[in-house]
Amino acid sequence: MSEIENTHLIRRVEAGETTYVLLGTAHVSPASVADVRREIATGDYDAVAVELCQSRYQSLMDPDALEKLDLFQVLRSGRAGMVMATLALGAYQQRLAQQFDIRPGEELKAAVEGARGRHLPVWLVDREIGTTLKRVYRSVPWWQRYSIFTGLIASLLSRQKVTAEDIERLKEGDILESTFNEFAAESRAMYRPLIEERDEYMAARLLEESDEATAGPPRRVLVVVGAGHLNGLEAHLREGIDDPVETRQALEEMPPPSRWPRLIPWAVVAVILTGFAIGFSRSPQLGFQLVGDWVLINGTLCALGVALARAHPLTIAGSFVAAPLTSLNPTVGAGMVAGAIEVMMRRPRVADFRELRDAVAHWSGWWHNRVARTLLVFLFAGIGSGIGTYLAGFRILGRLV
Template structure:
């Protein structure tokens, strides 16, 4: 077999064989099978955490999903982001007739077949997402969301030959350099920290010969980092939550209520105008967001009624109430969860699947409410100044 995508390291009487793969390449899966059967290592490490390993092993995991619990746990946006991020990879995998992550599945199966130990070497995906989001500024978050949304609707195709070219280390290095330029804060938790985490887990793997199945982007970094020691606990820490959003979240409603209360005291007619303006701006934009998600009419009405109140309480969100009503009136079926991974391929699928419809209702109702809060708040201040 070709050694082009294989890196061999010898450290302290142990041999490490790093296999760089493309996550949607059938050739990569075949390469993984061949190298493991040929080398017969003591341990096989795969670039998976326990959560993703369980997802691979439990093909019907969506059937057990409780959409109400997702909304209640404030995970609707996170789930929608996860689905969107995976849509492009899944689309390419479908193009080549394989499952995304097939090379990882092959690594697991081959390890079992030769009786090798299996090590799940990657960091927990939720920790990685939290550290990514915590490291991005407002500009970075906006750029990332734009790229994610664009990825949903992209019809880009790529040849198997191009995939193999992407696995060369020179190409990977140049891609990472461009990635760093556009998202400098994103590269650290997504690539650099995981290189360190993966390197430490691979180094600690039992046995004298270890095969590691890795995305090609990680091979150059791991090759460097495996010669150093890394603190896995530090790399697994969740970023501290900033108090600023909470302070702002409570300051705005207190400020708005104080202005309306003072205006009512000084000029009741103007106070009534402020109240009506606040209700209409908040309710209307949240309702529009829900309508754009093709929410049920009762969900649209719920968003309109809830937004003016939830905007004054940072612990609540209009999208949660609209989402609950949408899920109740258009409860997702087992079929919707079964076809979820296919439906995220297209705009039509996103809107037609009842699961993503609920998630879109939650997200767009909240976005609309946020816009309405700023416009409604500005109008409340305008009326206050006019009546001084």
């Protein structure tokens, strides 16, 4: 009998022909690593499931995966913000490792390696982190989204010391939950996709894997998850899920975006162009003055943001020129243009990708690593251009009134 048999960290749930042994772990605890190894060493299991998605699995098992990142494609596809959020989460883990000599996720890695050593199937049952972040983003009112993203990045860049309270939260949840804890505690809309949906998703994945096992449903499966998932996961397995595949697919879908917020940028463009037309109809001098205001305010604030990211001088100049134009075309962002110029001017080296994970562990590293700095250029250019658009718009309206 395992030494953790009678603790609250282990649950047994029978579903069909399979017994799922749910082992709750603390993602920052060496004791959890020992618990995982001890359970696998019993030889009582036919498969091991872990609270990982494919991307997190790759990051955990292949530290060099970042070297394969196509930065230009990231910018062009609009994934720069998601990559920044993922790097920020990784920076938090890196600071934990350096400050407490703890490597978050070691118990998951031990579960994977232990299963491989015994030639057992490894099931990745957590939802893709990108999907979870997108569903969190879509779940909150549109006016809160930008503040959540920038707040996440700012807090993770600025916090050089991880407090004892942070560690205690990690003992009951995971890196993702702890990072968003401040927001999720106050928002039911965030709490569901971040925590409850993942419990249901992992239960569906477990049942799906059992149903699709080539040798028939396994007899016993060890499920290694954060302790904070135990209650929800156990409840879903006991209640049962009628169609695990359909449930999984539903939880992977993106909620439809609200239509009218997408019209705001086009409405702003319409107002600005109308202002230009009115200005020129009154006098060419006024019209050119309005255009000058638009170019100067929008371009200057975008260039200022890019300069704060310590971009190449040509990137700063290009941002000044591009911002007034991209702001009149919502399909192209100033951040994408600025980021692309920065990539061309300072093409990241192999060493930049290789050192990226360590570099972003401290706020100064974001400015010294070429990959991280390009992402900052993307972010700051977008912020500067966005502010400039509205300030210039109010300036134009003020001249016309």
